[in-house]
Amino acid sequence: MKKIVTAAIILNESRVLIGRRKPNQALGAYWEFPGGKVENGESLVDCLKRELQEELGVNAKVSEDIFMLVDHTYDGGEIQLIAMLADIGDQQPVGTVHDFLAWAPIEELSSYKLAPADLPIAQKIIQKFGQ
Numbered sequence: 001m002k003k004i005v006t007a008a009i010i011l012n013e014s015r016v017l018i019g020r021r022k023p024n025q026a027l028g029a030y031w032e033f034p035g036g037k038v039e040n041g042e043s044l045v046d047c048l049k050r051e052l053q054e055e056l057g058v059n060a061k062v063s064e065d066i067f068m069l070v071d072h073t074y075d076g077g078e079i080q081l082i083a084m085l086a087d088i089g090d091q092q093p094v095g096t097v098h099d100f101l102a103w104a105p106i107e108e109l110s111s112y113k114l115a116p117a118d119l120p121i122a123q124k125i126i127q128k129f130g131q
């Protein structure tokens with residue numbers, strides 16, 4: 001069954017927050033946007049707020065609007081990745097699941113090894129928020 005996955009676009013001036021998946025995981029050492037799988041009965045916004053609390057220790061405001069929806073098939077199965085803007089104000093994220101967090105300059109987003117499903121999202125971020 002297709003997994004529904006939420007992903008947060010957290011901007012700070014001209015940077016965007018990304019996390020590196022641990023090398024021993026599926027898609028190991030790929031960078032991604034913080035987020036994760038929707039649980040039974042959960043709304044997209046509630047899912048992303050929960051994931052950001054769990055993964056970064058922040059209380060985020062998540063936009064109701066979908067920034068971009070990407071259907072992608074990996075060897076392990078199909079996902080529908082749903083990216084939404086999120087605002088964490090001046091809270092400092094502290095990573096609990098990624099081995100690194102980075103505030104990537106938007107212009108340099110393409111130089112990170114991003115999870116394949118994230119590539120169209122990164123392109124849209126660069127178009128919309130890049131210089």
Ligand SMILES: Nc1nc2c([nH]c(=O)n2[C@H]2C[C@H](O)[C@@H](COP(=O)(O)OP(=O)(O)OP(=O)(O)O)O2)c(=O)[nH]1
Nearest residue numbers: 005007026027032033034035036037079115117118
């Ligand atoms: N959180 C997040 N996941 C992403 C992104 N891009 C992308 O392909 N994914 C994939 C990786 C995982 O297969 C899935 C998210 O699952 P998860 O983060 O909740 O948990 P997981 O790695 O344990 O997933 P899994 O092994 O059960 O598939 O979506 C992204 O930008 N953010």
